[in-house]
Amino acid sequence: MLKLVSLALLQATLALASCSNTDSTQKFKPIFDGKTLNGWEGDTTYWSVENGAIVGKITPATLLKRNTFIIWKGGQPADFELKAEFRISAEGNSGINYRSERLDDVPFALKGYQADMDGGKRYTGQNYEEKGRTTLAYVGQQTLIPPSTGTLADGIKNNAWSPMQVTRSLGNADSLKMNIKDGDEWNEYHLIVKGNRLQHYVNGVLMSDVTDNDTVNGKTKGWIGVQVHVGPPMKVEYRNILLKEE
Template sequence: MNRTRLRANNILNAGLMYVLLCNFLFFEVNAQQPENNNEIPFSENDEGFLPIFDGKTLTDWIGDPTYWRVENGNLVGEITPETILKTNSFIIWQGDQPTDFELKLEYRISEAGNSGINYRSELIADVPFALRGYQADIDGKNRYTGQNYEERKRTTLAYRGEKVIIENKDSVVDLKSNIEKNCWQIREVLESLGNSDILKLEIKNGEWNQVHLIIKGNRLQHYVNDVLMSDVIDADLINQAFSGYLGVQVHVGPPMKVEYRNILLKKL
């Protein structure tokens, strides 16, 4: 074999060794990646936040397994034609009943879906897996997403695009007589956060969206994709709440699917 051919063979062998080494390193690196896609690195803005859903199990969560499961690292709520609901059903976090906190999570919902994130809520004794209290509303058509709706209580407290104060009454309030068109009437709109239809454009249909709740004292702020959608000051001394359960909902209605992931809580 002449020297030119020998040199060519050496170069070829070196090239093959390099390719094999690169492939080995590629598979080694990927083998070390976490299988759970729920495990994302914290950003600087996530300091102090802790995950309350591990992406693998329903540890510390309780709900009807007919409607709730873990799938592909996500917390999934689904209604099928065979499992139509008669009452709204929640999966409820059992870890704590936080008072002042921030909550971050991502959700994705089908077009026909209706869901929500309840907080500072109470259990309903005679209805399984039901909550009563504040809710950051979510729906697939984005008619309600971002608003503050109080489940089984005062109904709509603030529509999307409103900063509202819920006024106080000195006597016990008859809830039904103060609700009109599914909205609490003892409230004052302090200012506009923007046109509801314009704010709706910030919400991604059928894709992942981030919700950020800042709940401190009697002020309740709902952000979607870093945009403030509703802002409530609850000065109603009879009906306001300062602690309670966290949970997410599947709503009465047609078949639907909602997914939640990266559920992070920071106590203030």
């Protein structure tokens, strides 16, 4: 009898856990339909849909003078989680911007936090603030950004925000980058953005973790978009883009 009761209890526990996981998954909603660019806005010279993915492409005939984005028009999330699969060519440079501002004087340009990525696995996973404070955490770093005491020009040194304080190591950067798949394989970005804490996971591994106490330059909500970067011909693909707002 005791064994039967224990078995029933175990089955009930597993069923409850399964329901909980299902409910959690259901909170994520697709923000890309896999077929069209409906709900997104960008320059179609660079953006299209191919094989169920948003594709950003630069060719020798369409080289960029400035970075350009395709921007999700569905809102300006504050606290959220975002998941997206991506793959990028060897020479590619891209990223997922969030809590970003649109620039009035430059079409399809964003200023704000970015989950960085590149085909050479130099930047993938770091937190880079586009058109702002630049690098807020390199791969393998947990950082604290203190309140602002000066101008952007004063704070930026060697393409990084010099006031940032490294509070903990998340692991050796080269070892962490080994979790990033090469070539035609798909990777997954998972962003957890809550309050002033910004966590970037790649393939389930925490790559950077920023706590931003700079209320002058930091943002609490804003636009989401994905980027193609100035540079040589490249291709980046995004699919299964899911958002869960808090």
